[in-house]
Structures are given as C-alpha cells and as structure tokens.
Amino acid sequence: MSRRLRLVVFGLGVSGIGVVFVLAALLIPRFGGGDHPYRDLAVPAAVARSAPNVVSALNFDQRALDTLGEETILLASVVGAAALLRPTTSEHERSIVAEDRILSATTLLGYLLLPVTLLVGLDVVAHGHLTPGGGFQGGVVLATGLHLLYVAGSYSTLVRLRPLTWYGIAEALGAGAFAVLGVSGLVAAGGFLVNMLPYGRFGDLFSAGTVPLLNLAVGCEVASGVIVLLAQFLAQALTVRATR
Amino acid sequence: MNMLVMLGFALVAAMGTAVVFTGEPERQAVTLSAYGLSLTVLFILVQAPDVALSQVAVGTAVVPLMVMLAVRKVRGRRE
Amino acid sequence: MNMFPYLVGGWLLLVGCLGVVRSRDLVHTVVCVSVAQSGTYVLLVAVGYQSGAAAPVQGEGTPVPGPVVDPVVQALTLTDIVVSATVTALLLGLVIQIAKLHGTVDPDRLNDLRG
Amino acid sequence: MDPSWLPPTVIAIPLIGACLVLALAQHTPRLVVDVAALVTALFTVAGGAVLLVVVGAGRVVTRVGGWTPQIGIVLVADPIGTALALLAAILTACALLYTWRYFDSAEAHVHVLLLLFLAGMVGFALTADLFDLFVFFELMGAAAYALTGHKIEEPQAVHGGFAFGVVNSLGAYFSLTGIALLYARTGRLGLAPLGAALTGRGADVLVLAAMVLVLTGLLVKAAIVPFHFWLADAHAVAPSPVCALFSGVMAPLGLYGVVRVYVTVFGAAVPAVVAHRTLVGLGVVTAGLGAVMCLAQRHLKRMLAYSTIAHLGLFLVGMATLSGQGMAGSMVYLLGHAGVKGALFLLVGLLLARHGNVDEVGLHGRGRADGVARWLFVLAALALAGLPPFGTGLGKAISEEAAERWWLVGIFVLVSAATGGAALRAGLRVHFGLGKPPTDADPDTTSGEDEAQEGRFPARIPMTMVVPVVVLLVGAVAIGVVPAVADRLAEGGRLFVDQAGYLEAVTHGAAATQTPAPARWWTLSGVALGVLSTALAVTLALLAVHGRFGWLGRLLDTPLRTLHRAHSGHVGDYVAWLLGGVAVLSGLLILPALP
Amino acid sequence: MTQWTVAAMVLMGGGLAPALWLASRGTAVCRLIGLQLVSSVSVLVLLVLVQAIGQPSYLIVPLVLALLSFAGTLVFARLLRSAP
Amino acid sequence: MMYWVLLGLGCVVTVSCTVAATLTGDLYRRLHLLTPVTSLGAPLVGLTVALANGLSLVTGLVLLTVALLMVSGPVLGSAIGHCAAARDGSIQAGSSS
16 A cells, blocks of 8 residues: 555544444543542452552452463463574674773673662562562562663673573573472462462461562573563674575 | 643653654664653652662663664664 | 543543654654653553552552552553553564665655555 | 363474474474474374364363462363364464475474464464463464565565564554453453453443454454555565465464454444444455455465455455354364365465465476476365365355355355356466466566475476375365365354353353254355355356456456555555554444434 | 642753753753753752652662662663764 | 742753753753752752751752762763764764763
8 A cells, every 4th residue: 555545544433433433432531530349349458458549459369360371471471472583594603792982980880780680670670569569570670770781881790600501591480480389389389379378367478378578580581581582682782694 | 749740741652752752772872861861750659768779870871871882883883 | 631641641641742753763663652652651650649658569568557558550550651662662673674765754755666 | 171271282292393393493403393293293193183082172271270260361262163173273283294395494494383383273263362362463464474585585575474473463452452452341350250350331432442442453463454554565475385374274263363353252242233234344445455456466475365355355254154053164164174275275375385486477487397296286276166075165155054145145155156266267377377477567476486495306296296286185175075074063052152061161160051952064055155156266266367357458458456555565555444444343343322 | 738748849840840941942962951850850850759648668769760760761861972 | 939949940840851852852962961960959859858857857858869979960961962973973983072
C-alpha cells in the first residue's frame, strides 16, 4: 500500500475506535470513585496473611499464577533474545574493543555508586512484601548496578566481572524455583502455589509465608536474566562483527 | 491533589505524543527516557509506588541501554 | 474532567499505533509499540484510583484504617511493565538482525515478503 | 481422589523441564539436552492424557493457591480445553523429535523455547481468568516471535518474526485495554465472576466496546481477516516443525479463546444472534480469502499458511454456531487438521532440508526420489481436502451438519477442496514431476528459491524426521475412526457452550450434569461430501498441473495482483488493517447489539 | 491543601513541564540536557509529593530514581558520543 | 515558618533555572543551568523535608537521595558536556580530558 492509502485506512479505523472508546469511557465509573469490589476482597485477605504490601501479596499469593507466567515470559524472551542475537557462522567476536575514554571523575563515582546500588537492590528484593518493590524491581536494580561497570568504566571490566554462564544457570534456577515452590505447595498443602508457610507477624521480615521466598526467586531470575539479556545487546553492538 | 493528578495525566499524554512524533531513534530514545520519568511521577500521584518503582527500574537505564545499543548496531551496519 | 485519565490511556494506545503506521525506522516502530503499551498501564491505574485513598502499601506497622486505592490493577500493571520490557527486547533483537541482513531498517524498503 | 492437582501440574511440567534444560545446556552434551527436552514433552503428553481421562465428560476446577474465584485464579479443565492442551503437547513432542537432527546450533535455545511455548499454550487452554489468559497469550507470543525469527541467517525469517511480533503485541494491548474496561465496570477478572456480574444487566457501549477489544487480540492470534497478515509471513519463515505447532494449535487456540471468552463472559449480556452473525461472516471471508491466496502461491510454506487461514475460517464458522454440535465438529476438524497440516509442514521441511528450496516451480520433479515421503505428501494433501476416514473429513461432516444452511455447506466443500487441491498440485509437481513447469512469475509474490537450508543432511532421510510425520498422519486417521474421540468432543462441545454450567462449576465446584450429548458419527451425506470435496481437489490439481487454467489466470490477473499487493509484508500496513479491522468489528458487534 | 501540595504543584508546573519540553525538542544532546534536568526535578517532585501524601515508605522511589538516573544519563552520554 | 521559606527558595531556584534553560538557545549555557538545580535547589528542598520529619530513618533516606543528586549532578554535567563536545567535533571523540 502506498503511504497515503495506509494512513487513510488507519485514519478510518482510528476514528471508528475513537468514537467507540469515548462513548465507552463516558460510562466508566467516575475517575477516583470508590467502587472497587476486587479491592474490598483482596485487601483483607492480604492483611490476614501479614503482607502489608497488598500489591506484592496479590502478585505472589492471590494471583501468583500471573506472576509465574510473567516470569516465564521474561525467561522466554531472554532465551529468545539470546537465540536471535547469537553470532552467526559468518560473524566473529572481536577480542579487543576500542572504547571511548571516560572522565576519571565519572569512573570514580560510578564505582562508588556500584555497591550502593547493589545494596539498595537487595533491600528492594528483601522487603518486597513490606515496602514498595519486590523481586522484579530489585532484580532490575541489581542488574543495572552491575552495568555501571560498563557505562562508567569499560566494557572489558564488565566482561571480566561477569561470568555469563553462571548467570544463565542462576536465571534458570530462579525461574525453576518459582515453579518448584508452587509444586511443593501442592505436595505440602494440597494446592498449587498455596501459601504453605506460617504467616508470621504483620510487618516482620520473615512473614507473609512464601511471599518473600517467591520474591527472592524472582529477584534472582530477573537480575540474572537482565544481565544475560543486556550481554547479548552489548556483544552485538560492541564486539560481534561480520567476518570479511 | 486532584489537580496534581490531572496535571500528571496531561504531562504523560503530551510526552507520549512527543515520543511518537520523534522520528529519529537516537533522539527518540532520550525522549522515551523522559517519558518514563513522567510516568513514574504519575504513578506516585495515583498512589502506585510499586508500579512507579518498576517503571523507574525498567525505564531509566535498561530499556534506553537496549535501544541505544540497537541504534548503534544498526548505524554501524548502515555505514 | 471525570473521564480525562481514561482518554489519556486510549490516546496513548492509539497514538502508539499511529507511530507504528507512519514509522520510517524499525527502532522507532519498536519504541512506538512500547508507547502503545504504556497506554494500557495508564488506563489500568486510572481505573483503580480512588481520590483521597491511601496506597495499598500499609507500611511496617499495623494496618492503616480507611480506604486504599485498588491494588489489583497495580499488580496487573506490574505484569504489564515486565511484558513491555521483554517484548521490546525481543523486537529490538529482531531489528538488529533485520539491519544486518537487509542493510536497512526502513520498513518501506523491506519487500521480501509479498503475496 | 480430588483431581484438582492435575491441571497446574500439566502447566508446571514443561516449565520446570525448560528451566532444567536451560541449566543443563551450559555444561552438558547435546544428546542430554535433546533427551531431557523430549522426556519433558512426553511427560506433558502423559499428564495431558491422564487429565483428559479424569475430566471425562465434566470439568475439573482448580483453585490456584486455594483462593476463591473472586480473589484468586481458577483453572478449569474441560474436555475441549484439555484436548487442545494435549494436542499442543503431542505436537511439541513431534517437533522436538523432528528437531533432533534438525538444527546445527549446539545451544538449547530451540528446546527451551519450545517447552516454554508449550507451557504457554497449556496455560492458555486451561485458565479461567481473563488476565491470566492475557499473560499466557503473551507467553505464547514471546516464545513464538523468537522461534519465528530463529533462522537468523535468513532475511525473510527475521522480517516475518518482526511483523508477527508487532501485530500480535498490539493485538494483545487492545485485549488488555478491553480487560481494563471490563474491570472498570465489574471489578472482576475471573471469566466466571465476570460472566456472573454481566448477567442480567444487558450490554451497554462500555461492555460491547470491551468485548470488541478483548476479542481483537484473540482474533489476531487466530488470523481472522483482516488480522491475518502476520500468519502467512510467520509461517513462511519459521522452522518447519515450529510451523506445525503454529498452524496446528497456536492459531486455533486463538479461536478457542474467542469462543471461550464470548460464551463465559458475554454469553448472557450480548445477544447470541449478533455474535453468531458477525463471527460467521468473518469466518466465511477468512475461508474464502485463504483459499484464493492458497491457490495463488508457489512458495510451499506460504501456501500451507494460507490453507491454514482458510481452515481457521472454516473452524470459526463451525464454532460460531455457538452450539455443542458446531463446537464439536470444529474441534474434530481442528484436531484432524493439526495432524494433517503438521505432517505437510514437516514434509516440506524435509524438502527444504534435502534441496534447500521450497519453491513449487523450482522444485519441479526434484522430489521424485524421496521414497515414502512423496506418497505421504499426496496422502496428506488428500486428507486436507477432507478424504474419509481422516479426522478432517469427519470434522468437516459434523460442522457442515451443524452449519445447516446449504450455502455454508458449499463453502466448506469448496474451501477444503481448494486448499487440498493446492497442496496436491504442489505434491504432484514436486514429487511426481507431472506437467510442465510454469514459467510466469508474478513480481508481487514471494518465491521460495532463496530460502535458507535448515540443517544439512546426507542423501538419506533420518528416521527421526519421518516418524513424526507418520505419527501425525496416523493420529489424523485415528481421530476419524475411533468413535470415542468424536463422542467425547460432542460432550465437550455441549459443556463448552453452557455458560450457566460453567459459572456453577467455578463458583460451587458442582459436577456437570450427565446428560449424554447425541453421538456424532459418520453419516452417509458426510462421507459423500467428503468424497466430493476430495474429488474436486483431485480434479483441480490435475487441471492446474496440466496448465488448464491459463484463461482463468488471465481473467483473474488484476484482482489477484491487487490481493498480492495488499499482503505487502509492511508492518505499517498490517497495523493499519488491524485498526481498520477493529473499527469494522465495532460496527458489526456494537450497532446491532445496542438496545 | 498543604504547602507541600503547593510546592509539588509549582515544581511540576514550573519545573517538570519545561524540563520535559526541553527533553522533547532539538538534537539528541539538547534532549539529553533536558533529560538530566527532568531526572533532577522529578526526584525533587517525588520528595515533595511523598511528604504531601504522607507515606514515608515511598521514599525508596526517589532514592532508586536518583541512583539509576546516574546510570541512565551515562548510557546516553556514552553511546551518543560517536557522532552520527 | 522557616521551613516554608526554605522550601519556597528551593522551588524558586529550581523553577527559575528550568525556565531559563528553556529560554536560552545555547547548549553550553543550558548545561551550566543544570548545576544550581542539583547543588542548590535539591539541598534546599531536601533540608526542608528533613526538618519537617525530624531525626529519623526517613530523614536519612531523604538526605541520602539529595546527597546522591548533589554528587552526581556535576559529574553528569561534565559527562554530557564531554559528549556534546565530542559530537560537535570540538574535541576528538575518544580522547580524555
């Protein structure tokens, strides 16, 4: 189709959808209103299980299957990106990378912030059921922290401090651990992903049953997964070149 | 407070539009990053700190890094 | 004013689609897809908002009295954000390979899948 | 014993297996990875089979995490969902067996992706929660995009994967928007609670718009016109065993989702006649377009892809009757089609492996030496046209009976004859060298000449590649000759369209009432129509091979060329059609349904 | 309406909005400066908002933002350097 | 009362710098306008929040955040400046300064 025709088809479609959407939006309950039936059921359920962060409780207890699926999507796309970005037979990986020099102040600050970032990431994972955050957010913070080595330092430093094989295994184990925890709920408490551990006291680090454990598994998977994912992109951009 | 929430929505709408109408991928990546920040502020405004944290985690460094590396690789091919 | 936030969600979804349709660079296309997806986050959190309600994160003490905003949509949005990041990664991976094999990332010049 | 542990286990098996394979792959030899992946798939098959037996003619309801349906997620295994999950597992096992010697790359990416894809499909078929449906939809998608683009040395593969990814993702986001709208109205996410909340309130624009949006993503997955563009591109370029999965079960799962969501959520709110009319219309258009495009292809995998589109249209027509019988007919048809089409894709994969080419013209006569494969190809092509006693024939017969109207029966016969004829034409040309190789080449079509070879093989075809083909064809026959299959699906179909029973089962866990559905079996007219469409297919193929359609070709030149042009491979075009399609769907579903 | 809300309003309207404007105009480096401004201002907005909302547990968000925006800005500073 | 003066000052500094950055066309001048936001606006706002909360964990977190901003601001400013210069060609890409 020509560009014009494409835009015409699109325009007709959008105007139709737009009208329908506006008419539908007029009927949505008023923005900021108080009618949330699911909330009214979910919040007491989470509080009963000593999970102050109801969102985490929903993600890892009440709707844990969604999160299992979500983490599997992450796993699938990490593996998928690795498959798509693998060097082909007509390519090779350069061993030496010509890199821009970084200002020394930047490098210094980057290396100073690295442990801080990792600590904050660990905190976000560990307190996922208490404060905002959780396995996913913390895992990404951890992975980003590691990449300070690249953005503030150099690619070779990153490569030296990043045993990719082990991250691949950690990612698989993290994702597997979630499913295995689900199955152990089946064995121990008669239901898949049943929260089988004692709920503890509201607000404690070790409370809310399996929620912190699942958070940990997700954190492990996400951190390693994002590292493996970014490794593929970095390799493509910096070292993989066509063999002439 | 309600005014603030509405302002947040308006900023997000404007930034999303700006991202879409930036044709050149390098520039777009920067604007995308700023869009992510505007989303973060909005999420805090609507009392969704978990979501805001996710958006910060994904939107500030990881996605821009992927986009920029892809742009760089694609550029390298074109020359 | 009551429906403005919902319209923002729909607007982002559609404007993202518009970006895909008029894109001239596949990296741009991928970013537009992620903008379209962000429309769904905005719509979801807008649906769950309640004026004056507290966050569904009740701190480390005892449960706070009073209403909280809907945590369900926030859980959904979290999943959605993960999906968005992963889809972006996959699509960018494909774009990199397209650039290698076709020598261009202009969708108008990719014409090997016809009929 | 309470069987509710089974459904989540069937989802968990491939998932844990995939993680295990991924962890193993770093340090162990290829053989271990192959065996581990295949064993996982076989375990899933076993789990699915046990579940199917346990489900019987009822439903198994699992409350994941022990939560009530209002708070948590519920899995519901009914005969049809379980049959689809089992089908996915069987096809994955076949694909894994076939890939045993297929891919050179030593890493286990394909194995892991196939297993995760399987987990996604099983989850999609068993879940009874709208958002969970979306999650598994995306899981299928993520694995599928990567699998489509897996042959990264081939320009078309990555391009097709990209178009697939963009269109499917956008479709999914429309669905999610619909889910958000529904949530805004009802505050529920489970299919049954949603259905209960919408019952008796009538449908306003909000509910109808939500329905259109939710169905959009599923229709994209199901490749219904005008959301079908991605399918031909993806199927033409994905590795052949993956195509068998895509055609056999992934796209049909989209249809399953359409009817499942409509019946359970909107069944009481939106008049059945509106949904019926719209879906039948879409199905007929899809079947027609698929058949025409199928005949006009020379790229063998694209041809099979369009034939899949045509069949998806037929399945939709059957399902759109929204009756137990139509559902059962479509399911029998779908299962038989999965076997036959899977076999055809694998056979084309063999051609690609041996000759590095999937062009009908370029391969002319070169497949003569392929021994048993050439006879299998012809047999599969005839089965595609609906030859009794294949499952395709039986399914077609039951669907025709359910469709009732004579012109719909005519469409079933013609479309299946056209797709079978196109496949037969290719088989006769390639494997038997009949007729003269045609010379004309339309510049707007894709030829299969520059397809990258998949794997490298000596002259002999390995057994690991022939066995899956035979298994699939035998399975397709079995569906047509084992009465238990059709019986069970007839009961499943009745359960499937029973919204009240579904709601009851989810909320109270009540067992389904056991009124046996009338058995569906070969009738005289069914056999006759099957033989008729096979005969038409043979005639069509022979005439085409001997070049008797020159005049027709010239007559149809302009419209065909326009059609070819419309399938441009341009992502922007596809998205424009997607939006246009949503608008049309809104018009068709919303205007007549408003009070 | 507390002073915190007023301050948040002022910072969003007068600080965040122009900064976002800067981040969506001009060349990539112009936008990068805008982005840097956006991240600083949005940390401040978040700090004030948390105070206005009265939920100290939210403070993790501006903290993580301040940490990660360092990495985020450096990504661009590093990868934009080679001129097109 | 002192809080609000501090908070107001912080807001005024931030807003005026941002608006000035919007108005100026020159890239490097705009770059210079970044500094007051992180080294003056941030501590003022942070101090106010800290004073309002008294001595607690919350204050610690706020001060940590502000300190991060103050430290990273100038470094990032110079990194951006370096990047801009490298793109302009006023210094050679890859050289250190």
